Amino acid sequence: QKEVEQNSGPLSVPEGAIASLNCTYSDRGSQSFFWYRQYSGKSPELIMSIYSNGDKEDGRFTAQLNKASQYVSLLIRDSQPSDSATYLCAVNDYQLIWGAGTKLIIKP
Amino acid sequence: EAGVAQSPRYKIIEKRQSVAFWCNPISGHATLYWYQQILGQGPKLLIQFQNNGVVDDSQLPKDRFSAERLKGVDSTLKIQPAKLEDSAVYLCASSSTSTAEQYFGPGTRLTVT
Numbered sequence: 001q002k003e004v005e006q007n008s009g010p011l012s013v014p015e016g017a018i019a020s021l022n023c024t025y026s027d028r029g030s031q032s033f034f035w036y037r038q039y040s041g042k043s044p045e046l047i048m049s050i051y052s053n054g055d056k057e058d059g060r061f062t063a064q065l066n067k068a069s070q071y072v073s074l075l076i077r078d079s080q081p082s083d084s085a086t087y088l089c090a091v092n093d094y095q096l097i098w099g100a101g102t103k104l105i106i107k108p
Numbered sequence: 109e110a111g112v113a114q115s116p117r118y119k120i121i122e123k124r125q126s127v128a129f130w131c132n133p134i135s136g137h138a139t140l141y142w143y144q145q146i147l148g149q150g151p152k153l154l155i156q157f158q159n160n161g162v163v164d165d166s167q168l169p170k171d172r173f174s175a176e177r178l179k180g181v182d183s184t185l186k187i188q189p190a191k192l193e194d195s196a197v198y199l200c201a202s203s204s205t206s207t208a209e210q211y212f213g214p215g216t217r218l219t220v221t
Contacts, residue, residue: 004150032208043199043212044151088150092208095164098150 002027004091006099015108019076023089023099026070032092033065033072038101039085048074079106109134112213114200120219126188129216132181133202139163141210142175142185143199151199157183158205190220 003026013019021035032051036044050056050063050072062075072091076083086101113132121127133140138159143151154173156163160180168175172191177183187194197217201210 008148034209043197043215046209046211049209090150095153095156096208096210098152100148100150 002091002093002097004089004097004099006087006089006102008100009103010105011102012105012107013079015079015081015106017079019079019083019104019106021074021076021087021089021102021104023072023074023091024070025072025089025091025097027091027093027097028067028070030091030093030097033063034090034092034096035061035063035072035074036088036090037085038088044088076104081106081108112200112202112211114198114213114216116216117214118217118219120221121190123192123220124189126186127190127218128184128186129198129200129218131183131185131200131213133183133200134211136204137202137211138180138205139203140177140183141201141203142183143201145197145199145215154185187218190218192220194218195220 005024035048037047038044048063050065056063060077064073084106086103088101089099090096140157142154145151154168155165155175157177175185197215199215200213203210
């Protein structure tokens with residue numbers, strides 16, 4: 001059974017701090033990895049994709065991938081209250097395998 | 109570029125009734141997905157189409173759920189008869205053939221009473 005694990009949270013972070021979200025996956029052969037943001041009552045929105053080991057930065061977001069440790073993370077710098085949402089990790093293995101998401105709360 | 113369209117946005121039905129959802133993917137996207145999402149969980153793939161062919165329907169409860177994408181563009185998902193446990197958000201997503209990045213529509217929130 002291929003699995004993607006995320007801490008369900010909630011993760012509470014003060015405004016302006018760095019939020020760190022983590023995800024582990026079971027299939028060593030997975031090749032592409034995605035972070036989606038889902039606001040309450042809304043559908044998932046793709047915010048980052050990463051395909052190779054290392055860091056990928058896009059604005060305030062940085063995705064980090066370590067295939068040897070089967071670990072992918074998302075860092076959000078200068079966290080804003082508007083970043084409060086559930087963050088879903090998805091791993092591509094023929095089809096997307098989804099984590100249950102981490103609820104992030106940014107405290108003003 | 110227009111996003112993924114879905115209708116209706118909300119639906120309330122009684123158990124044993126039938127319901128249908130419609131999805132129109134992003135123009136040019138060959139792959140279309142239907143997901144079921146229950147509160148607090150990640151999306152669960154129900155069916156994946158590549159053009160008008162089914163790629164994966166292993167998690168579709170075929171005794172009550174059906175889906176079609178006859179012309180390889182828009183798609184319909186049907187539930188007949190509905191059960192209480194079908195209450196969920198039904199999400200449609202699409203992707204191009206060159207990437208695994210999926211883009212979601214707004215979803216349909218189904219309540220079965």
